[in-house]
Amino acid sequence: MTPPQRRRRLPKEASAKIPQQAPEGVSPHAPKEGGAQGGENQTADQTENQPERLFVLTSQVEDGDRASLDLVTLIVARADAPPTAQPEQSAVLRLCGSPLSVAELSAYLNLPFSVVTALLTELLTAELVHARAPIVRSELPDRSLLEAVMHGLQKL
Amino acid sequence: MDFKSSDTVTGPRAEDHLPQTAQAAVKIVIVGGFGVGKTTMVGSVSEIRPLTTEETMTQAGVGVDDNYGSDSKTATTVAMDFGRISITEQLVLYLFGTPGQERFWFLWNGLFEGALGAVVLIDTRRLEVSFDVIGRLEERGVPFVVAVNDFPDAPRYPIEDLRSALDLPEEIPIMKCDARRRASSRDVLMTLMRFLHSIAMASASA
Numbered sequence: 001m002t003p004p005q006r007r008r009r010l011p012k013e014a015s016a017k018i019p020q021q022a023p024e025g026v027s028p029h030a031p032k033e034g035g036a037q038g039g040e041n042q043t044a045d046q047t048e049n050q051p052e053r054l055f056v057l058t059s060q061v062e063d064g065d066r067a068s069l070d071l072v073t074l075i076v077a078r079a080d081a082p083p084t085a086q087p088e089q090s091a092v093l094r095l096c097g098s099p100l101s102v103a104e105l106s107a108y109l110n111l112p113f114s115v116v117t118a119l120l121t122e123l124l125t126a127e128l129v130h131a132r133a134p135i136v137r138s139e140l141p142d143r144s145l146l147e148a149v150m151h152g153l154q155k156l
Numbered sequence: 157m158d159f160k161s162s163d164t165v166t167g168p169r170a171e172d173h174l175p176q177t178a179q180a181a182v183k184i185v186i187v188g189g190f191g192v193g194k195t196t197m198v199g200s201v202s203e204i205r206p207l208t209t210e211e212t213m214t215q216a217g218v219g220v221d222d223n224y225g226s227d228s229k230t231a232t233t234v235a236m237d238f239g240r241i242s243i244t245e246q247l248v249l250y251l252f253g254t255p256g257q258e259r260f261w262f263l264w265n266g267l268f269e270g271a272l273g274a275v276v277l278i279d280t281r282r283l284e285v286s287f288d289v290i291g292r293l294e295e296r297g298v299p300f301v302v303a304v305n306d307f308p309d310a311p312r313y314p315i316e317d318l319r320s321a322l323d324l325p326e327e328i329p330i331m332k333c334d335a336r337r338r339a340s341s342r343d344v345l346m347t348l349m350r351f352l353h354s355i356a357m358a359s360a361s362a
């Protein structure tokens with residue numbers, strides 16, 4: 001029996017030039033300006049049939065900052081919730097007594113990723129939480145980091 | 157959203173808290189077609205029960221115009237399972253199991269670009285499902301290894317036949333696995349890490 005056959009692809013010029021080290025870790029196709037009015041921000045080959053994000057909570061904070069929050073950015077509370085905090089904000093502050101990733105927050109709060117990043121952007125601006133940026137893949141991968149991960153996996 | 161009060165939110169169990177010393181996280185993406193074993197693999201190595209993060213999106217132009225007005229967008233929820241492995245007191249590894257369709261990837265900022273690398277899970281009953289995923293990773297320059305989940309009724313091809321069918325160069329690891337077994341899933345992750353390490357060594361000496 002012969003399996004079906006694939007054809008290899010080459011790296012695309014555009015994606016090869018992405019600054020991998022950027023703390024934003026922004027994908028080339030990620031709409032940077034938020035999604036509600038999204039379509040125009042996407043690259044030409046993506047505009048068709050590209051679904052867009054739906055932001056549910058409105059936020060007074062500029063959308064630009066949202067891009068810097070990754071799924072695995074670790075969030076830590078810096079203060080207790082002020083009496084004026086919305087229930088969602090209080091919940092974030094309560095959960096982040098110890099470090100918690102944005103992905104985990106989204107799971108425990110049962111809120112979409114974009115809603116959580118909007119909430120966190122407000123909390124960061126109000127200096128109620130700290131964000132510990134993830135280590136993203138870089139052009140020159142850090143060998144000691146890779147070795148640490150291997151060591152950790154070996155203990156599993 | 158059915159969010160009512162912060163008291164209704166159940167957070168991590170006490171044993172699932174990260175230590176205060178946790179400074180940074182890295183991520184690995186496990187990608188593959190429907191039902192190929194992504195969630196199983198995440199769950200078999202994760203120290204926490206796998207969790208799910210969701211994103212809501214609208215699909216412009218999919219709905220048919222109706223009496224409710226000009227807005228014919230439909231909202232879809234895209235879910236992604238993930239797990240966690242504490243590497244040291246400072247470093248945490250997250251594993252994300254994501255569907256193969258690239259049109260969903262943009263929902264999560266830098267999911268692939270920020271990842272150390274990816275595992276492509278394949279099922280030999282539906283090999284062609286993985287073709288597009290592999291092509292997209294190649295285009296984006298994301299390093300990956302291929303893990304073949306051994307389903308009982310799946311055709312068994314020698315690894316070298318799979319390599320030529322998938323048109324993968326010699327250096328890209330292809331291995332069989334059983335995602336239900338922790339040791340097997342761990343071996344897949346170790347193979348990815350060794351592959352990433354060899355790339356790092358090569359680029360350091362170049």
Ligand SMILES: Nc1nc2c(ncn2[C@@H]2O[C@H](COP(=O)(O)OP(=O)(O)OP(=O)(O)O)[C@@H](O)[C@H]2O)c(=O)[nH]1
Nearest residue numbers: 189190191192193194195196305306307334335336
């Ligand atoms: N024999 C065998 N069965 C497996 C293996 N991995 C997963 N399965 C089974 O395959 C089924 C689907 O596994 P999931 O982990 O839910 O697959 P998935 O990729 O997360 O599926 P979706 O999220 O629905 O796309 C389950 O019944 C698993 O028990 C494997 O390595 N070997």
Ligand SMILES: [Mg+2]
Nearest residue numbers: 194195237253
């Ligand atoms: Mg799944």
